[in-house]
Amino acid sequence: xxxxxxxxxxxxxxxxFAYLIGSRQARECLLVDPAxxxxxxxxxxxxxxxxxxxxxxxxxxxxHVGGRIFGMEIEGLAKLMARAPVPVHVHERExxxxxxxxxxxxxxxxxxxxxxxxxxxxxxxxLLHTPGHTPGSQCFLVEEPGAPGRLVSGDTLFLGSCGRVDxxxxxxxxxxGSLKALARLPDDTLLFPGHFYASEPSSTLGxxxxxxxxxRVARLEDFLSFMGR
Numbered sequence: 442x443x444x445x446x447x448x449x450x451x452x453x454x455x456x457x458f459a460y461l462i463g464s465r466q467a468r469e470c471l472l473v474d475p476a477x478x479x480x481x482x483x484x485x486x487x488x489x490x491x492x493x494x495x496x497x498x499x500x501x502x503x504x505h506v507g508g509r510i511f512g513m514e515i516e517g518l519a520k521l522m523a524r525a526p527v528p529v530h531v532h533e534r535e536x537x538x539x540x541x542x543x544x545x546x547x548x549x550x551x552x553x554x555x556x557x558x559x560x561x562x563x564x565x566x567x568l569l570h571t572p573g574h575t576p577g578s579q580c581f582l583v584e585e586p587g588a589p590g591r592l593v594s595g596d597t598l599f600l601g602s603c604g605r606v607d608x609x610x611x612x613x614x615x616x617x618g619s620l621k622a623l624a625r626l627p628d629d630t631l632l633f634p635g636h637f638y639a640s641e642p643s644s645t646l647g648x649x650x651x652x653x654x655x656x657r658v659a660r661l662e663d664f665l666s667f668m669g670r
Contacts, residue, residue, distance in 0.1 A: 444563040445585045446470055449633055453477030455504045456637045460593055462583055463491055464562025473497045473593055474505040476517040483525055496529045499595025500578040501538030508542040518543045532570055535577025571597040573616025574604035589629040598623055600639035603655040606668055617664045624656055
């Protein structure tokens with residue numbers, strides 16, 4: 442039986458996905474982008490016999506970490522820390538943004554560089570820096586021996602598209618580089634995005650390499666044209 446505990450959960454009012462990732466043997470898991478339905482996510486982990494030992498943040502936008510956006514107050518990491526204080530793992534270039542948006546303190550956060558890993562039993566989560574949507578955006582490559590990797594891609598790579606690069610801190614050239622880096626992962630890597638923007642909730646990198654125009658584009662100049670630059 443696989444040691445991997447992996448649950449994709451549609452949450453919130455902006456078609457977000459949250460994830461629970463962990464080890465069945467260790468009975469420990471991490472929450473990915475717990476901005477919405479924090480109580481429900483924690484309750485699901487408990488019902489599955491899992492203890493939440495940390496949170497993973499793809500980037501600092503409010504629909505992924507909590508805070509006020511479009512007149513809505515999203516509970517997010519502040520609610521998580523009130524109910525179940527755990528380390529919040531962020532990319533080092535995203536830590537300041539997460540603090541400002543959520544009100545968390547620096548001591549609540551664990552800042553990482555690209556390539557750092559978190560081990561839970563026989564499951565490893567590699568943190569991949571993928572700037573473009575924000576300076577410190579990161580994806581999570583979930584690895585278990587003998588099984589295809591699972592890429593939780595936040596707002597970097599969607600099914601059939603990619604994240605916006607017209608927001609403060611966005612960088613289309615960096616996004617192009619990040620997509621090319623992700624495209625070097627094996628074709629059988631399973632892709633799990635940060636939003637439910639397609640007809641299916643997941644795909645493979647091989648399928649995206651064949652069909653996603655933002656991954657297929659071969660030249661930076663063409664990518665920038667796609668992005669209206």
